[in-house]
Amino acid sequence: MEAVDDADQLPETPKNEVMSFFESAPPLKDAAETEKSLKEFVDRNTSLSVNRKANRVVCVTSGGTTVPLEKRYVRYIDNFASGHRGAASTEYFLKAGYSVIFLYRRGTCQPFCSLLPDDPLLECFSVADDSNIEVDPLHAETVKRAITENRAAVADGTLLKLPFTTIFEYLQILQLISASLRSLGPSAIFYLAAAVSDFYVPWESMTLHKIQSASGPLDMRLAQVPKMLSMLRNEWAPMAFYISFKLETDQDILLAKADMALKKYKMHMVIANELSTRKEEVIVVTEHEKVTVRRDSTQAGAEVECPLVELVVDRHSAYIKKVDA
Numbered sequence: 001m002e003a004v005d006d007a008d009q010l011p012e013t014p015k016n017e018v019m020s021f022f023e024s025a026p027p028l029k030d031a032a033e034t035e036k037s038l039k040e041f042v043d044r045n046t047s048l049s050v051n052r053k054a055n056r057v058v059c060v061t062s063g064g065t066t067v068p069l070e071k072r073y074v075r076y077i078d079n080f081a082s083g084h085r086g087a088a089s090t091e092y093f094l095k096a097g098y099s100v101i102f103l104y105r106r107g108t109c110q111p112f113c114s115l116l117p118d119d120p121l122l123e124c125f126s127v128a129d130d131s132n133i134e135v136d137p138l139h140a141e142t143v144k145r146a147i148t149e150n151r152a153a154v155a156d157g158t159l160l161k162l163p164f165t166t167i168f169e170y171l172q173i174l175q176l177i178s179a180s181l182r183s184l185g186p187s188a189i190f191y192l193a194a195a196v197s198d199f200y201v202p203w204e205s206m207t208l209h210k211i212q213s214a215s216g217p218l219d220m221r222l223a224q225v226p227k228m229l230s231m232l233r234n235e236w237a238p239m240a241f242y243i244s245f246k247l248e249t250d251q252d253i254l255l256a257k258a259d260m261a262l263k264k265y266k267m268h269m270v271i272a273n274e275l276s277t278r279k280e281e282v283i284v285v286t287e288h289e290k291v292t293v294r295r296d297s298t299q300a301g302a303e304v305e306c307p308l309v310e311l312v313v314d315r316h317s318a319y320i321k322k323v324d325a
């Protein structure tokens, strides 16, 4: 699903396609609650100044969107992404003094949790007696850090976590976020690391109940998901700083595709990554440069997101200066 994304070579997304996507999408559950938390988050962060880069907020998207095949869905098409990129980047943005809206796929990696084993509950804890649970000393530090740092960032209002599962939820929440960050102008960043479906089944043409296999092979037509990058960039929050990601499995086409996305969607940066080496290195493509960013392999546990976020923060600062000049 993910690899078939020649949408970058198609003409710009017409606005009516975007409108009809939203009009036909199932209503977002808790939309009012989400809007309220976004408003509170933005208000709070725009009034913060001590020790933080005043007013700087980044929306980090993370994990993959699903495409339901039925309204009461049992089956769906998924997009590959563990959410590690988004979760790790969130930690480095917080360290750099940014406030973060973390738009993540339910069940994927969380900030400050990357060093936990795959099944933390079963691997880190044991039952000591009837009323006590103990942490395995081997994992104690990691568990402590995951809980304290994650909760501290949420409690002090610098991390807002918003979950999604389907493509409908993802794009509707992204639209709400863009509306709330619009007023921040160049101080806002969109760091779009989520793997977003390119095809979907429109809600009105979806069956209500589970598709029955007794009727033989399944013949289903998927519509193209309108690319939302142009809407974000041109309409929803035009002054923000935009970073999109380009994932390919064929290194030979990666840079050309990243270049194309940079120009077509007027991104400030496109981060090109190849599936098998994505945790080791990425190539940051901008109008004037291509910078290879590598993980420091001499340091145990070093992540490529550390130098990557440093570079993003540097270019974002330059962008703010340029806009303010």
Ligand code: PMT
Binding pocket: 002, 005, 062, 063, 080, 081, 082, 083, 084, 085, 086, 192, 193, 194, 195, 196, 197, 198, 225, 226, 227, 228, 229, 243, 244, 245, 246, 247, 273, 278
């Ligand atoms: O989560 P990990 O396992 O750590 O992996 C990280 C990653 C490989 C998923 C991440 O680094 C990455 O490359 N994410 C983007 C993958 C992707 O969906 O690429 P794309 O070519 O389909 O989309 C490019 C951009 O267009 C994306 O930033 C996406 O947000 C945007 N898009 C995509 C589809 C669509 N309909 N509208 C969009 O705006």
